Amino acid sequence: MSLETFIAAMPKAELHVHLEGSVRPAMLLELARRNGVALPADDEAGLRALYRFTSFDRFIEVYFLIKSVLRSPDDYALIVRDLGAQMDRQNIRYAEVTWTPQLAEMQGLSYEEALGGVEAGRAEALRLWGVEMRWLPDIARDYGPEEGEKVAAQAIAGLGRGVIGLGLGGSEHRFPPELFEAAFAKARAAGLRSYPHAGELAGPESIWNALRLLGADRIGHGVRAIEDPELVAYLRDRQITLDVCPTSNICLHLFPDYAAHPLRRLYDAGVPVTINTDDPPLFNTDLVTEYRIAAQHFGLGADDLCRLSLNAVRGSFLPEADKVRLAAEFEAEFERLKRQHL
Ligand SMILES: [Zn+2]
Numbered sequence: 001m002s003l004e005t006f007i008a009a010m011p012k013a014e015l016h017v018h019l020e021g022s023v024r025p026a027m028l029l030e031l032a033r034r035n036g037v038a039l040p041a042d043d044e045a046g047l048r049a050l051y052r053f054t055s056f057d058r059f060i061e062v063y064f065l066i067k068s069v070l071r072s073p074d075d076y077a078l079i080v081r082d083l084g085a086q087m088d089r090q091n092i093r094y095a096e097v098t099w100t101p102q103l104a105e106m107q108g109l110s111y112e113e114a115l116g117g118v119e120a121g122r123a124e125a126l127r128l129w130g131v132e133m134r135w136l137p138d139i140a141r142d143y144g145p146e147e148g149e150k151v152a153a154q155a156i157a158g159l160g161r162g163v164i165g166l167g168l169g170g171s172e173h174r175f176p177p178e179l180f181e182a183a184f185a186k187a188r189a190a191g192l193r194s195y196p197h198a199g200e201l202a203g204p205e206s207i208w209n210a211l212r213l214l215g216a217d218r219i220g221h222g223v224r225a226i227e228d229p230e231l232v233a234y235l236r237d238r239q240i241t242l243d244v245c246p247t248s249n250i251c252l253h254l255f256p257d258y259a260a261h262p263l264r265r266l267y268d269a270g271v272p273v274t275i276n277t278d279d280p281p282l283f284n285t286d287l288v289t290e291y292r293i294a295a296q297h298f299g300l301g302a303d304d305l306c307r308l309s310l311n312a313v314r315g316s317f318l319p320e321a322d323k324v325r326l327a328a329e330f331e332a333e334f335e336r337l338k339r340q341h342l
Contacts, residue, residue: 006302006341007291011330012092013312014276014287016220016243018169019076019099019118020066021279022083031069031078039065051282053251056171056201062282067103073117076104080121080133086280088129090288094326096195096316098136098167098220101154102143111154115161122162134317136195138167139183141175148183156190164317165193167220168210172201177209184214193217193317199242200254204228211240218242218315223249225271226262236270241315246293247285248278258297267304274312302342306334 023031025044032039041047053059070076080097087095104114118135125131137155139148148168155166166187168180177196184194198210200221207225210216211234222242225231235242244263255261266273275294280286294300294308313327 002341003295003302004292006337007295007305008288009091009337009341010291010306010309011333012090012287012291012309013094013274013316013326013330014087014092015096015218015241015274015312015316016245016276016278017083017095017097018279019079019083019097020063020070020103021282022086022097023066023069023079024082024086024281027079027082028066028069031071031075035069035071035075037069037071039069048284051284053253056173056252059252059282060171063103067100067107070104071107071109073109073113073120076109076114076117077121077124080118081124081128084121084125084129084131084133086286087125087131090286092131092287093329094132094313094316094318096134096136096164098138098169098195100140100169101137101151102140102147111157115158115163119161133162134164135162136165136167137163138169138195138197139180141168141170141172141180144175145179145183148180149186152183152187152192155187155192159191163192165195165217168196168198168214169220170197172197172206176202176206177214181213188215195220195317197221199224200249200252204231207231216240217317221245221249223254223262223266226265232266232269232271235272239272241272241274241311242266243274243276243315245276245278246290246297247283251283258293261298263294264298264300267298267300267308272311272315273308274315275308302338306330309334 025047101111122133139151194215194217196210196214197220199207203224204227218241220243275290
């Protein structure tokens, strides 16, 4: 028995994964056929060849391709159910999943229709596999602050239907956090948590502004905090979680390789970090692979990996009592698995 089998078996939670970016190539092809959408490739190998991103803009083009096949609430239910199956296979028990209402609207689906679809899929994933999901609808920054306020209002309308927070994605380097202050103020006042992407395509200033102006409860990526020791100390002192996606960062050229990636330095500095996939098939990865990478390239052992998994439970937006219950379940299972595998 080895660390490798332990990683596959250990219970996990994932806090940074996009629904649209989780559509597997086979599913993309099936939806395209079903909905009569022409894709630039007609087999999985052809699609995978498109998933080599020379820039963030190329990445966004693939996102638009994916959204073009999502035409009905049933399509959304199907991709959520498929994501649930992928999570079950990797023993991911809990996930906070980001999706982008603006992409659904571009396909003529109202927010209510899209939410109805993802909610049907969420109920199925829970019933079939016991996989728990919550929603983080996100604002696509590239459409500006007014659109942002509209998405905030939609997210608020989803309270009680799986929606627990408001995200902020898209071109961080072109649309800074300060543009979305009003949207996040509205969402927070209504009881939603604040979950912007920051410190991915822009530097520490973007993280500072996400914290100060958007009231970020947790940060998507945040890896460029490493450039500012004062910020690293701030994140450590206030125990603000960074949801790190190592392979995504390499594929989008933030760092040339894992050796240059700051995961280990942030972890050693005492910042609560979690391990995530972002968009698994687009980066040819899954969460088990990311944990294996954390072991192989960052020298993290079984105890460290258990801690990272618990960081995801504790950094989640679940109510405190649920976090305590889930963390206790995870810890009991870690002990059992360590005896069995290590
Ligand atoms: Zn992301």
